[in-house]
Amino acid sequence: MRVLLVTVGSQGDVQPFVALASRLRGKGHEPVLAAPALYQDLAAVDDVPFVPLELDMTEVGRAVAGRHGLRHLFAFAKAMGQRAGKMLPGLTAAATVHGPADLVVHHPVLPIGQHLAEMLGVPAVVACPSPVLVPTREFPSPAWPCTIGLPALLNRPSYHTARYLTGAWCRRDVDGWRRHTLGLGRRPGRHDPLGDPSVTVLHAFSRHVVPRPADWPATAHVTGYWFTRSDPTWTPPRRLADFLGTVDPPVYLGFGSMPIDSPVALAQAITMAAERTGAPFIVHCLNPELRRRLAGDNKRILLVRQVPHDWLFPRTAAVVHHGGAGTTGAAIAAGRPQVIWPFGVDQHFWAARMTSLGVAVPAGPVRTLTSTRLTTAVEQAISDRRVSDLAQDLASRVQAEDGPGQAVAHLERLALGASAAVRA
Secondary structure (H helix, E strand, O other): EEEEEEEOOHHHHHHHHHHHHHHHHHOOOEEEEEEEHHHHHHHHOOOOEEEEOOOOHHHHHHHHOOOHHHHHHHHEEEEEEHOOHHHHHHHHHHHHHOOOOOOEEEEOOOOOOOHHHHHHOOOEEEEEOOOOOOOOOOOOOOOOOOOOOHHHHHHHHHHHHHHHHHHOOHHHHHHHHHHHHHHOOOOOOOOOOOOOOOOOOOOOOOOOOOOOOOOOOOOOOOOOOOOOOOOOOOOOOOHHHHHHHHHOOOOEEOOOOOOOHHHHHHHHHHHHHHHHHOOOOEEEEOOHHHHHOOOOOOOEEEEEEOHHHHHHHHOOEEEOOOOOOHHHHHHHHHHHOEEHHHHOHHHHHHHHHHHHHEEEEEEOOOOOOOOHHHHHHHHHHHHOHHHHHHHHHHHHHHOHHHHHHHHHHHHHHHHHHHHHHHOO
């Protein structure tokens, strides 16, 4: 079975696809991963065939800088859509570079994988790290960051609006690509990844974290997380190893690829939290100004650029982060208390979900982060035994699942059915 995997976005959007591709290879199938060129090294760890796509996520980060809530969502969708045209040639090559695919599995942040599947005449599968697309009455689409307190009758409509928004700024480019390159005409619902109600949707998170809604169709599945394995040759830098060996378990703080609005204020908040709690901090930091502000002789703060979450998080006392689906999943698997300061999109959903499960202490949107509030949240996260116990219990249940294995089983059944239909 040849499977074309298409994903764009941050590292948290790419790593699950690497995990799925690795499991497909282990089962004797032939996956090809198309993703932003920045993440080629992630695929190389598991020898996954890789097709680079032209997408600079730093440009997307600049486009959403200073925006929160709905403004963040619209800016993100627009920035991704405006850059989709540059990726289309790479996608065309990916569709046939290793032979025609039998399935196309794609991320919904830019709904373009279904067009390749239509050209190839094979099923398209949507792979979601968050429950953002399939309508349910139980909760609104996590794509919308400001849904708390909305009437329940708006829950299902919120999904249709989210599906419309996710490709709104690339439709002209996609229609031209369909016509001139793929040889496809216009048809109703072509830009909706769930325009065909028979489309299979795989949700790469745990049922213990988000139970499967009772009103989902049979085509929507919750498989468990798709975790990657770290590069077995990776070793920590000496400064990191020495830091971990000489201090108590540290607090990790990192906001992924999210742009930092006020590095001066954040540096002050981190410094105060370290001083008042007495906890050492490992800060994932790419922002030059934040690095400059935190650099110095403070022996209780260590700056890092890139450390595998599955290696580092189990060695921490708590994880302070932005609420991205990938980082949230890694913190869950590590069984560590969390403090989440969301920026936008589905991060607000994950923050609320972790708090409701008792594995995260209440915080708030990142624009409300202050020195005092960060200190208070960190103190609770590292001292509240109940939060720690709940986090460890959730980790044990999540780790017992085989998300990639469940996903591969669904794909095998789908490919077998499609093959049988062709023969008939």
